[in-house]
Amino acid sequence: MRALGAWVLLGAVCAGSAQLQFSVTKSVVKTSQNDKVILPCIVTNLALNNTGVMFVKWKLEKKEFFSFEGRTGKSTTNKNFSSAELNSPEDLKFGNASLRLSNTQAVPGNYSCEVTESNREGETVIELLYRRVSWFTPVENGLIILFMVLAILFYWIQFAVTVSKFETTLLKISLIIAGVVITVFAVVGFSLLISDEFKPQNQIGLGLIVLPAVILVPSQYFLLQTVCENLSFAIGVIVLESLGYLIAVIGFGLCVTAGHPKTSAVVIAGLAIMALTALVGLIHAILTGSSKKNQSSRKPVEEPLNGRW
Template sequence: MWTLVTTLLLSSLCCGSAQILFKNIESVTVTGCEKNVVIPCHATNMEPEALGDVYLIWFFGKTLILSFDGSKNKYSRNPAFQSGRISTSAFLKGDASLTLNKNEAKAGNYTCAVTELSREGKQTVELKNNHRTSWFPLSENILIIVFPFLTLLLFWAQFAVLMQKYKSNLVNKKMMILSTSGLLFTMVVIVGAFLFIPGNYSKKKSYGLILLVTPSVIPVFLQYRKFMPAIGRTLYAMIMLTVIQALGFALIMVGSFITVNECAPKYGYLLVSGLIIVTLVELLGFIYMKWLDPLIGFE
């Protein structure tokens, strides 16, 4: 009886030791932002004494990607997966993860088959592609484009109030400053919007983002000019609008700095919040100028 039990236990231990075990990783997802894709394969009970004790094969479905013979320290690759590689030093510690160029990494099942002397094991990991169709999420993309144009429209609306209601002359120095600044504002925002057309991250789009949002500083600097010469009557309104709008622009700069070089921005809401604040302040300035203080004008 004991002999039978002992035999069964030894048989169980033998079979268990002959099997290479792996970390439980069923799938990985790539976004397209990575230059290289790493498909994990982590053996948990490998104890090779030398590289010559191990052998590895990677498959995509039933197609061979590469094989690595530790005894010869040599790769054999499929021409369709020329970028495929592993870290031999990591492999000795059980990490047989496959690195591929993102152009060669296709969605599907990848299998690593590891052999260590007389032991072997294999694991299959699914690679899922989550292709980004836009640098920023769609809602943020729309807001980032829309609010600079709304700010621009409100800027020109204030300019029109000063021109029509108070019969200001374009030759007037203050009006020249406003009109020139407005034209610069308009041109830069249009160029920025053209470069920022929704799509995947690129250097061109990062330049477009900068051109699109940084001109929002222009209305901040022009609050004083827009409310002169009635500065005595509108001092508190001008100070309040300038401070709030400056805080909004600070958020724009922080958001831009954090996100401009990120393939998958996480803090786009900071940028959007700043744009919203700048636009709302410009709207409040328009309302105040047109209806709340009819004495604002230019000499």
């Protein structure tokens, strides 16, 4: 009886050890910003640590699409999953059978990883989920649009004030064309920037908002030159506006090159400076125009008085 009990116990232990165990990962989330998707599959109780006696299968919804034979070192893939490969082949002997896929071929669903080591095998299931992620948050989009709209709006109001109170015949057409061009670019950029999910069009939209904004710099200078008797003030405003534009362009470059635009604050800061300088130019044009109007109204009164003397 003792021998029979020992044999049963030994058989139970051997049966338990025949099953490979895995580090459990229930799900993986991918977004449109991922270039690659890694599906984890980690065996925790390998005994031989020998790639030559291992075999790996990956399935999607129970349909095999990838296999790797350790003895030959060759893998086989389905044509719809041509990008599939072991994430770290050299670590397979330590239990790492994780799979790497391109984002476009990583279809959401239930993936199963089956690993065999000699006469032992096991399987784990990972669900691949898809999450929609926008490039900027709604607040960031709102601030970018707000400051650009303010910069353009202040420009148009300053232009209207300037042409109504000062002689700008030669520059009027050029300034109108400049204002129309920057307005059109900005509107198109706004439409491309806003979306519920990141797309390459978002980057194009931000570029159409930021890069053509350089038109505002010389246009603002010509408007200030028309109303300013002291050109140092005009030059100071333009230097500040140029600095804002430079900051916005740097922010744009950082946002485009980064996987996630954590530097959106740089773009927003640059556009905010441009909007502020446009407001300063508008206030100066209004005050200068009012001063000139008052001086003009005094002349008819002063001339008769001077005639009496």
